[in-house]
Amino acid sequence: MTQKIRMLLYSDGSEVGRLALALGQRIAKAMADTVDILSIASIPDEEDVSIQAVKAIADELRANDISVAIYRRPGAMGEELLEQTDATDYDLIVISSRGRRGIKRLLAGSRACTILGTVATSVLVAKGRERRGISHILACSAGGPASKETIRFAARVAHALGASVTLLHVMSQVALEESAQGADLEAEAEELMEREAREGIHLEDMLEILHNERVEAQALVRHGLVVEEIVAEAKKGHFDMLVIGAHTTPNIGGLLFSDLSQQIVLAANRPVLIVHQD
Amino acid sequence: MKKKRRGAGAGIRQCGIGLTAVLLFAFALEMMKSGAGFLTPLLRGHLNIEHAADCLGLGWLMAYVVMSGSPAAAIAMTLLSADALTQIQTFTMVTGSRLGASFIVLLLGFIYAVRGHQRWTVLSTGVLSLLLTASLQLPAIAVGVLILKQGWFDSLRWPWLGRLSLGINALLNPVMSPLSAILPPWALFGGGGLLITLSFQLFDRALPELRFEKAGLHRTSRLIYRPMVMFFLGLLVTMLTLSVSVSIGILVPLSARGYVRRENIMPYILGANVSTMIDTLAAAVILGTPQAVTVVVAHMTSAIVVSLPIVLLAYKPYKRLMSETLEWTMRSKRNFAIFLASLFLVPIALVLS
Numbered sequence: 084m085t086q087k088i089r090m091l092l093y094s095d096g097s098e099v100g101r102l103a104l105a106l107g108q109r110i111a112k113a114m115a116d117t118v119d120i121l122s123i124a125s126i127p128d129e130e131d132v133s134i135q136a137v138k139a140i141a142d143e144l145r146a147n148d149i150s151v152a153i154y155r156r157p158g159a160m161g162e163e164l165l166e167q168t169d170a171t172d173y174d175l176i177v178i179s180s181r182g183r184r185g186i187k188r189l190l191a192g193s194r195a196c197t198i199l200g201t202v203a204t205s206v207l208v209a210k211g212r213e214r215r216g217i218s219h220i221l222a223c224s225a226g227g228p229a230s231k232e233t234i235r236f237a238a239r240v241a242h243a244l245g246a247s248v249t250l251l252h253v254m255s256q257v258a259l260e261e262s263a264q265g266a267d268l269e270a271e272a273e274e275l276m277e278r279e280a281r282e283g284i285h286l287e288d289m290l291e292i293l294h295n296e297r298v299e300a301q302a303l304v305r306h307g308l309v310v311e312e313i314v315a316e317a318k319k320g321h322f323d324m325l326v327i328g329a330h331t332t333p334n335i336g337g338l339l340f341s342d343l344s345q346q347i348v349l350a351a352n353r354p355v356l357i358v359h360q361d
Numbered sequence: 362m363k364k365k366r367r368g369a370g371a372g373i374r375q376c377g378i379g380l381t382a383v384l385l386f387a388f389a390l391e392m393m394k395s396g397a398g399f400l401t402p403l404l405r406g407h408l409n410i411e412h413a414a415d416c417l418g419l420g421w422l423m424a425y426v427v428m429s430g431s432p433a434a435a436i437a438m439t440l441l442s443a444d445a446l447t448q449i450q451t452f453t454m455v456t457g458s459r460l461g462a463s464f465i466v467l468l469l470g471f472i473y474a475v476r477g478h479q480r481w482t483v484l485s486t487g488v489l490s491l492l493l494t495a496s497l498q499l500p501a502i503a504v505g506v507l508i509l510k511q512g513w514f515d516s517l518r519w520p521w522l523g524r525l526s527l528g529i530n531a532l533l534n535p536v537m538s539p540l541s542a543i544l545p546p547w548a549l550f551g552g553g554g555l556l557i558t559l560s561f562q563l564f565d566r567a568l569p570e571l572r573f574e575k576a577g578l579h580r581t582s583r584l585i586y587r588p589m590v591m592f593f594l595g596l597l598v599t600m601l602t603l604s605v606s607v608s609i610g611i612l613v614p615l616s617a618r619g620y621v622r623r624e625n626i627m628p629y630i631l632g633a634n635v636s637t638m639i640d641t642l643a644a645a646v647i648l649g650t651p652q653a654v655t656v657v658v659a660h661m662t663s664a665i666v667v668s669l670p671i672v673l674l675a676y677k678p679y680k681r682l683m684s685e686t687l688e689w690t691m692r693s694k695r696n697f698a699i700f701l702a703s704l705f706l707v708p709i710a711l712v713l714s
Binding site: 259260 | 687
């Protein structure tokens with residue numbers, strides 16, 4: 084029997100908040116045994132709408148033998164979420180993204196990214212239009228050992244939801260010298276696996292994880308810039324959800340590396356699950 | 362103990378090569394400066410090099426001939442020093458030298474690829490380097506010309522420059538004077554050009570081994586660094602190595618398979634393009650010409666003025682544009698041939714314009 088998880092759902096009464104609540108409810112039904120719902124509203128009208136929606140969802144989850152607790156708080160999402168996650172260990176948090184763009188994002192920042200940068204838990208950011216179901220997931224693997232955790236989590240989610248998975252690896256490398264193995268930089272996933280190239284071996288390992296969870300999966304390799312290729316594939320393949328890893332690098336490392344997960348969350352127009360890696 | 366002694370020996374040898382390179386560099390510059398006078402009527406008369414665009418093409422083609430950008434930029438400095446070029450003409454000639462710097466790598470790679478020796482992808486870094494250099498250096502011309510026309514750096518004074526120049530002259534005069542008396546100006550200029558190329562080769566041999574592994578920067582083939590980190594790394598490494606291609610080459614040992622992520626190499630090359638002028642600055646200082654120093658400072662400033670906003674504000678669309686242009690160029694031999702042909706035809710057209 085698959086181990087159940089503890090989830091935190093967030094609601095603020097807004098349109099995107101309702102989207103996050105609906106998505107969280109769907110995943111909770113399939114995977115969770117305990118759900119906490121944090122209802123925050125800074126606007127009184129939104130608060131009324133929010134609490135009604137929250138109560139309806141809580142009733143439905145309880146009907147599925149899931150333990151549900153509701154926390155109503157005023158204030159800002161970031162602070163309240165952080166306080167809640169500090170007090171309780173969650174396996175997954177579901178939040179919404181306001182989808183700020185351009186100058187607005189430059190001035191106000193991204194709420195979702197602020198939360199991603201502060202909580203040490205896997206986070207699902209609800210974005211884009213409402214979906215009927217999660218039937219096709221794009222799971223992205225960076226190619227290193229840390230990706231195992233991402234793909235394991237993706238496999239659990241896909242299994243619980245009955246979704247298929249496309250395992251994506253993006254090669255943005257270019258050859259620095261003539262003796263470089265240039266052929267690998269042009270190869271498709273099948274070719275890399277047949278040739279037993281480093282990426283090919285990695286993809287086979289990740290496919291095994293997915294198949295062990297009895298998830299229908301296939302590997303795909305794209306060549307180009309990492310963030311752009313992931314977002315382009317998500318759009319092209321009409322995927323319902325993206326799964327990526329969050330690589331937190333302590334100390335000076337954090338200042339050196341780009342945060343690709345945040346860039347993907349900002350660029351994608353569909354739900355993104357960021358799997359926390361220790 | 363033996364190992365330590367061998368290490369010290371190698372260090373002394375490298376210092377010796379480095380010192381020889383500096384002396385040869387200074388000597389070559391003086392030779393070229395002495396011989397450059399005869400070029401004024403040639404450039405303005407027969408070759409009709411009168412405009413900034415002509416000089417851009419001239420520097421570009423000259424870099425092809427000497428197979429490197431640095432000697433061509435140093436030649437531009439000597440021409441300014443001998444009043445054969447104006448400051449703006451020198452500026453664009455230096456820009457041209459940067460554009461022509463890595464062409465030889467591409468040409469050789471293309472010949473190999475046509476013969477079926479290599480996969481196309483091994484040329485990617487060379488193409489990317491050229492694209493990035495052009496995307497930075499061409500807009501920087503407008504900034505540089507503005508700086509020089511407005512005379513913003515004219516108030517800068519280099520009082521030590523005259524004294525340094527006198528010192529260098531005193532050191533080189535015992536050899537330079539008899540040579541100037543014997544050799545015709547064209548031979549002095551040509552000989553100086555050859556020696557300057559040789560001095561850059563000596564510089565490359567004198568370079569210390571840089572160990573990025575110890576600095577935590579050994580994962581450029583796998584992880585993606587912040588653009589500013591790679592920008593400053595490219596700037597610093599090129600300041601030490603004096604050459605964009607050498608500083609890119611330093612990244613090779615960081616990956617077992619000779620790869621680098623394009624997200625990392627792009628800001629690295631942009632940073633390298635700013636500090637690659639450091640040897641040209643040295644040439645201007647050795648020549649003792651304040652106008653030449655001003656040109657190089659304007660060149661470096663304009664490169665920073667163009668590259669920093671790209672890295673800080675517009676890096677995403679910029680890297681996308683560069684990556685897509687790279688993909689197009691590498692898609693077929695026909696596209697690559699068009700790219701290569703344009704690298705020949707554009708500078709020729711500029712000189713003939």
